[in-house]
Amino acid sequence: MTYEATARKDSAAPASERTFWGRLSGWGPYMALATFVTASPRRQFLLLAIFPVLWVLTQHVGPMLQMLRVSLTDAYPVAPGVEQHLTIEHYLKFFQDQLFWQPFFRTLSFATVFTFCTLLLTYPVAYFLARHVSPKNRMLLLLLLLIPFWVGEIVRTFAIMILLGNTGAVNLVLKWLGLIDRPIPFMYTSFSMGVGIVYLTALYMLLPLYSALEKLPKSYNEAAADLGAGAWTRFRRVTLPLTLEGISSGCTLVFLISTGFYATPVLLGGPSTTVFAETIGGFFHVAGDQWPTGAAFAIIMFVAALLLTASFQKIMTLLRKGDTR
Amino acid sequence: MTRHNRILLSCVYWAFVAYVFIPLILMVMMGFKDSKFIGFPIKSWTLDWYTGVMGDAETLTAFGYSVAIAVLSTVVSILVGTWIAVLLEGRSFWGRAAIFGMTVLPALIPGIISAIAFRIYARLLGIEPGMGAIIWSHAVHNVPFVVLVVMARLSTLPKSQIEAARDLGADPLIAFLRITFPYLVPAIMGASIFCLLLSFDDFVRSFFLGGYEPTLPVLIFAKLKSGMSPEINAIATVALILTALIGVWAERFTRRMNKD
Known part of the structure; x- marks a missing residue:
């Protein structure tokens, strides 16, 4: 045609x-x-x-x-011809053995400490980006920080292993400076685990803090300065209270994420830093008959993490209300 | 005072940049070390580890496996996520808040708990551990991110455009395909790249739902547990460059989209 x-x-x-x-x-x-x-x-x-x-x-x-x-079942998978019973014995197991509840409380306290460290580390960075950089350069400097966070959990954990190992970069530099004779064993401790987890979660804290700080009008600080407030007072009475919302969402996010890490504690931690994720994971490696216990422990951890973050957010809301009086 | 503060804070910023970049740079450098042992100082350099990896069937298979899982799970996430976003955005109906809450749930569950919940549920559904199970778990886990990105874009769509299309005789399906969908394409592209990276980088779900074939992160993990050698650095570097490049490209892409 x-x-x-x-x-x-x-x-x-x-x-x-x-x-x-x-x-x-x-x-x-x-x-x-x-x-x-x-x-x-x-x-x-x-x-x-x-x-x-x-x-x-x-x-x-x-x-x-x-x-x-x-x-809540007594045996899983159910064998044919056997009746299934409801039971809470798997939950009770948790309280009976130190091997179970110790990692649990360790996980919660580690996650709390790491979250706090992440906050202290990223707040000045977010503050600098939001308050001291011109809007044109701001995106560029923020993007620079985003690049490493596209890289996966395992690769970044491995990078920390190379940094902190006995023949790692930190020990090399310390030796070269003459500060130490023999390498400091950083690896397989709660310290190396903390460095790794803070490294992995920093972005999830940085972004909420940055957006909270960016929203804050500069005029508030200027007004406070006109009224005679010094730098520290301005920060404590104006900036900090008005960014509590960002702090609270960043902390919640980082806390939830850091309780869920499995590979990082396995690779960076040692026998004395077993976290609850490893305990739970252990029930799923061996043959399936231990699944109900693993499931019960996962429920315990989920409920505990939710309760903690919910009460944390409640406290933050109360703090915010108290400050706007 | 302010000037001092500014200098001090910029030092903090650059120290933070160093903190996030130096470990990765060191890791990349170690891949060129001409010795079997990982550790400093590096006395001589080689490309052998890279050529070794390029010819290693196990690594290449794991790489292909990871890419296939990432692509297929992203397709599912995008289809489902867009559908949910279209339902939730700009509509008010009984139970909307509950559906929204359930939609974002997978993104809030800590990694290990989500992995074993999927592992248990896969057995209930009769999905054997392996590629299918990994694709399914990644797809479900990534849906919330798609929903949030697409909903954000959808909320900026001028309602008048849909009304105009309807006035000109388009039925709701055609109006969706010709007005709404093209408007959503940039958001869908951005969300796709995000899902691809999440899936490609994921360890915990792939680990607990995988069969005998390892994905790339699982392979690196297994190699790390059995002993370190610069070979792992070469593999990790390839994964790093790939993800960082896609990430940077996505960032530029979404920025251009926001300017439009």
């Missing part, structure tokens, strides 16, 4: 049939589908809603509910 013929055919056709979309909307099966879907606003909404609702219920909530169910 020549070009003219095509053009003539096109112009002869009704306007609605010329384009792909026109042809589609005139196509029989599609018309049937469209009438079916749009018969009533109610049906239209139901068709739109049914898949997402089923998805979040079965895929997002389902795994947690099944974990809860497994944690």
Whole structure:
């Protein structure tokens, strides 16, 4: 068919049939589908809603509910012909052995300390970016910090191993400066684990702090200065209270993430720094019969982490309210 | 006073830059060390570790496996996430808050707990540990991020455009495909890259849901546990350069999108 013929055919056709979309909307099966879907606003909404609702219920909530169910059964997987019983014995196991609750409390206290360290480390950085850098350069300097955070957990953990090892860079520099004769054993301690976890989570603290500080108008500080407040007072009475929201969301995020690390404590920690994630993971390496205990421990950890972050946020809200009086 | 503060704070910033970059730079350097032992000082340099890795079937397989998992799980996350975002944005209905809460749930569960919850649920669904299970867990885990990014973009779509399309005779499906979807493309691209990187870098889910085939992070982990050699540095460096490049490109891409 020549070009003219095509053009003539096109112009002869009704306007609605010329384009792909026109042809589609005139196509029989599609018309049937469209009438079916749009018969009533109610049906239209139901068709739109049914898949997402089923998805979040079965895929997002389902795994947690099944974990809860497994944690309450006496044996899993269920052997054929054996009746299943509900039990809380797996939860009780947690309190009976020091080997279980010690890593649990260690995880929570480590996560708290690491979160606090991350906050202390990133607050000045966020402050500098938001208050002392021109908006043009701000994005560039922030991007520079984002690059390493695209790199995966394992690779960055490995990088910390090279930094802190007995023949690592820190020990080399210390030796070269003549400060030490033999290497300091940084690795496989809570220190190396802390450096690693702070390294992995710093960005999740930096971004909420940065956006909170950026929103804060400079005029507030100027007003405080006009009223005679010194630098420290301005920070304590103006900047800090008004960025509590960023602090609270950053801390919550970092706390939740650092309780969930598995590979980093395995690679950077030692026997004396076993965290609860390793305890839980242990139940899933050996043959499946220990799953209910592992599931129960995971539920304990999840509930504890949620309770702690929720009460932390509550305290922060109260602090904020107290300051706006 | 302010000047002093500024100098002090810029020192803190550059110290922080050093803190986040130096470990990675050292790791990359170590991949060129001409010795089997990881550690400083590096006396002579070689490219052998890289050529070794390029010819190593195990590493290449793991790499391909990771890429395939990342791509397939991203496709699922994007389809589901966009659908959920379209349902949730700009509509108010009974139970919306509950659905939103359930949508973001997977992003809030600490890594190890999410991994074993998926492991238990995979058995219930009858999914064997392996590629399918990993793809499924990554897809579910990444949906919340897609929903949040797409919802943010959707909230800026002028309602008048949809109304105009409807007035001109488009049914809701065509209006979605011709107006809403093209408007969402930049957000979907950004979310895709984010999902690809999350999946490619993920360790804990791949570890607990994997079969005998390791993904790249799982392979590096296994090698690290059995003993360190500069070979791991070469593998990790390749993974690092790839993820950093994609990340930087995505960052530029989303910035250009926001300017439009």
